[in-house]
Amino acid sequence: MENALNDFRELLAVETAKIDRTITETHSASISFLASRGILNSSGGMIKVTRDAADTIPMHCQTAFTLLLRTLTAHGVQVDQSNKDAVAAVLRTWIEERLLQLKALVSITAPMAHGNPAQNESYLKEIDERGNLEIRRIAGEIALIAAAQGREKPGQQNFSMVFNGQVGVVQTGAGSFGTANQNIDQGASEALIAALSKILALATQDDSPQRDDVLELVADARSELEKDKPNALKVKSLVSGLGDALSLMPKLKEGYDVLKWAGSFVGVNLP
Template identity: 85%
Template sequence: MENALNDFRELLAVETAKIDRTIAETHLASISFLAGRGTLNSSGGMIKVTRDAADTIPMHCQTAFTLLLRTLSAHGVKVDQNNKDAVTAILRAWIEERLLRLKRMVSITAPMASADPAQSENFLKEIDEAGDLEVRRIAGEISLIAATQDREKPGKQNYNMVFNGQVGVVQTGAGSFGIANPHVDQGASECAGACGGRPVGIGERQAEPFQAKISGFWPGGRSQHDA
């Protein structure tokens, strides 16, 4: 697993550098915009630069998550119940370090640099909150991956579930199936009546007059039920 982690760190360093450049450009643009409006050192200015940083956290975290899964898979390491906590801990540690860097970047530049430390810390909580949500989301994703891997192990008993509902409500997948119950609406009923027949239930034989009407449409004069 160590080789996979080394590759993960190398790839992540490259992607993080790209994201950091984007963050720096966005931060400078926000400062210029706020300064032009004379609101750089206002509470609105502090909210703006903090939110700019917080909005990048999902991108940071998803990038790390995707790269870690790719490198583990490339090295033949499967995420399962035995190592899911270790995998989660790797990402959690990296995310926490990134949150500190983001808060430091925002704190040492305008408008936070000249603000009261207690006031700055209050605004910076938004970054921590966004990071906490991403940690929880990724931990849940890893648990699902581990559960899927455990379910697919040889000899593991699988279960099928049947949902009764409208077609399309439940997405089916491997080992699942859907049942569609037909329904004859008013328009179909009137159409059948105009043809001299009547709507029928499942398994019920069509009325003879209706069979006679449609028999000409089948080879050999047979009805649909005789075909």
């Protein structure tokens, strides 16, 4: 697992540098705005620079989560009940260190430099609060992955999902971030096709009213993915629609879980 962690840290360092650059640019713009309004050293200024950093925390944490899963998968390490706590601990440790770095970054901005330490700390609590929520969320996601792995039955087909290519982070709602390949590369395509195969096998044995709709969506999505250059928007639309249909079919929850995993890599965050 150590080789996987080394790769994880190297990849994450690159993504963190990009996010840091964005924070610096955002802080510069905020400070210019605050100074032009004569409120640079006000409580509003402290809130603004703190929130600039805090708003990146979901993106930081989701990026770390995704990269760790990618590297573990690439190195053949499966997340299950035996190692879920260790995987969660790796991310928790990194996030806690990252929160300290973010607070240090905010503390040297002009609004904070003129405040007293106790006052500054009261504003910086927002960073800790946002980070703690993300730690809890990611621990829950890892527990779900381990639980799903534990439900595999003897003789049941397993799907190995290896993702390659550059991953970007996209905002999917207020405070909600997901990951997506800029294009539907081979790894993401193979993951989705594996998920579709799983759903097809389950749906053909189901008698729900939505079965025919599901089978049609599976066929359409697979047909698009098998093209030389799949239409990313069409694939996302089909995956989203398929997720909606599967949510009405309790017997196909296993297929829904696999689709949720694969869909996240093309920017579709199923609930």
